[in-house]
Amino acid sequence: MIPPDHPRYRSLMTRERLAICAKKGIVSWEGLTAHGRGEAFDYLIGERTTPGAMLAERTAAALLLTARHPVISINGNTAALAAREIAGLQEACRATVEVNLFHRTEERIRMIEDLLRHAGADVFSGEAERLLPLSHDRAWCRRDGIFSADVVLVPLEDGDRCGALVALGKTVIAVDLNPLSRTARTASLTIVDEVTRALPQITSACKELSGTECETLVASVDNDYLLSEAIREMTTRLLHALD
Amino acid sequence: MIPPDHPRYRSLMTRERLAICAKKGIVSWEGLTAHGRGEAFDYLIGERTTPGAMLAERTAAALLLTARHPVISINGNTAALAAREIAGLQEACRATVEVNLFHRTEERIRMIEDLLRHAGADVFSGEAERLLPLSHDRAWCRRDGIFSADVVLVPLEDGDRCGALVALGKTVIAVDLNPLSRTARTASLTIVDEVTRALPQITSACKELSGTECETLVASVDNDYLLSEAIREMTTRLLHALD
Numbered sequence: 009m010i011p012p013d014h015p016r017y018r019s020l021m022t023r024e025r026l027a028i029c030a031k032k033g034i035v036s037w038e039g040l041t042a043h044g045r046g047e048a049f050d051y052l053i054g055e056r057t058t059p060g061a062m063l064a065e066r067t068a069a070a071l072l073l074t075a076r077h078p079v080i081s082i083n084g085n086t087a088a089l090a091a092r093e094i095a096g097l098q099e100a101c102r103a104t105v106e107v108n109l110f111h112r113t114e115e116r117i118r119m120i121e122d123l124l125r126h127a128g129a130d131v132f133s134g135e136a137e138r139l140l141p142l143s144h145d146r147a148w149c150r151r152d153g154i155f156s157a158d159v160v161l162v163p164l165e166d167g168d169r170c171g172a173l174v175a176l177g178k179t180v181i182a183v184d185l186n187p188l189s190r191t192a193r194t195a196s197l198t199i200v201d202e203v204t205r206a207l208p209q210i211t212s213a214c215k216e217l218s219g220t221e222c223e224t225l226v227a228s229v230d231n232d233y234l235l236s237e238a239i240r241e242m243t244t245r246l247l248h249a250l251d
Numbered sequence: 252m253i254p255p256d257h258p259r260y261r262s263l264m265t266r267e268r269l270a271i272c273a274k275k276g277i278v279s280w281e282g283l284t285a286h287g288r289g290e291a292f293d294y295l296i297g298e299r300t301t302p303g304a305m306l307a308e309r310t311a312a313a314l315l316l317t318a319r320h321p322v323i324s325i326n327g328n329t330a331a332l333a334a335r336e337i338a339g340l341q342e343a344c345r346a347t348v349e350v351n352l353f354h355r356t357e358e359r360i361r362m363i364e365d366l367l368r369h370a371g372a373d374v375f376s377g378e379a380e381r382l383l384p385l386s387h388d389r390a391w392c393r394r395d396g397i398f399s400a401d402v403v404l405v406p407l408e409d410g411d412r413c414g415a416l417v418a419l420g421k422t423v424i425a426v427d428l429n430p431l432s433r434t435a436r437t438a439s440l441t442i443v444d445e446v447t448r449a450l451p452q453i454t455s456a457c458k459e460l461s462g463t464e465c466e467t468l469v470a471s472v473d474n475d476y477l478l479s480e481a482i483r484e485m486t487t488r489l490l491h492a493l494d
Binding site for chain 1: 256257266267270273281284286287290292294386411429430431482493
């Protein structure tokens with residue numbers, strides 16, 4: 009239906025893929041809007057992995073590799089966009105993969121777990137309990153999963169859940185295209201990059217980094233610097249449009 | 252389901268309203284993502300009508316009031332978010348209101364026309380023909396509606412349709428939160444504001460402006476200046492986050 013000569017063909021096709029996942033119930037309808045927000049910020053960083061994002065991705069790899077119990081928390085949008093990339097990263101860093109939803113139903117969780125398993129991920133699906141101090145469905149997680157993790161990668165997370173995980177003493181790695189969001193500012197490390205670009209970069213770094221490089225990266229995490237770099241990329245692109 | 256203590260309660264509730272309209276078929280699923288893009292840019296202008304947007308809205312009122320045959324072109328998102336505001340503007344400037352969809356089905360058109368009529372709009376729904384030089388469904392419009400208009404207000408338009416209307420010699424007024432978009436750069440006048448804030452401002456200006464004020468505003472349309480002002484608002488807000 010979307011003509012290939014449309015200038016935003018690729019972006020419209022991705023939206024259509026998400027819409028198909030929304031019809032199946034994998035992506036929540038509100039998740040489609042959240043994706044659009046990300047698209048806008050991605051546009052402002054030039055729809056590419058910036059040098060700052062690359063540093064954040066290598067640092068994320070170092071944190072995952074040196075963790076005692078790393079967990080990757082997956083929501084509907086992440087599964088719809090990047091199930092295969094999640095499986096690849098899990099293989100590279102041996103993290104637990106756990107599904108956690110804002111708009112939570114048992115049926116959605118089962119469908120998303122099936123999608124991830126179909127893509128090759130080993131999904132942890134023990135019994136969920138209301139363990140986080142939050143008023144909505146994201147309070148739910150699993151005692152032997154996220155609740156006992158030391159490092160949690162949360163692509164496309166919402167802000168107060170990110171804050172709750174940090175308050176529990178966890179190192180939280182967020183993937184968030186909005187450098188001004190509460191998630192971005194609250195996380196221990198924020199990757200300002202599109203999720204299907206970010207995850208393969210983390211996976212590559214997991215395969216390349218030496219122990220010494222990991223130590224150096226972990227010792228020098230500076231999220232304020234990374235967010236500043238992302239903001240500078242965006243303002244540069246905006247100001248360039250004035251020329 | 253969304254707890255009122257969630258910091259983005261209002262934004263999430265609007266998304267939910269759009270999701271309900273998507274379930275009914277009024278909003279296309281891709282339209283939910285497009286809304287998200289707008290949300291991100293709205294965030295960057297501080298979710299308020301900027302002075303530049305106010306000038307654009309007064310100029311839009313002047314263009315509509317002095318038009319020979321003004322038409323307001325409505326899509327699913329505009330109808331879902333602002334049916335009542337459309338009816339109010341139509342009353343103030345006596346424009347034709349016509350539904351035109353990117354994802355076009357007869358059933359969607361009928362539902363959107365019903366929604367607008369229910370909100371008090373007088374909807375023009377003559378027979379549509381493929382009159383615009385475009386490869387997709389937005390080529391369709393009505394000979395006595397948009398096709399013969401001299402001034403067309405297109406809230407939330409897609410870029411190449413905007414270009415086709417300008418190429419036909421029409422004065423096109425766009426409402427678009429992204430000042431870098433093709434729509435924003437192609438339109439004769441771009442209002443960088445959220446549609447439910449923009450339309451009532453145009454309506455108020457229609458009621459206030461004198462004939463002389465209209466002439467002055469129409470004679471001094473400078474879309475490059477208006478877009479520059481919007482970009483400056485966004486960079487200022489981004490750079491403020493670095494402090």
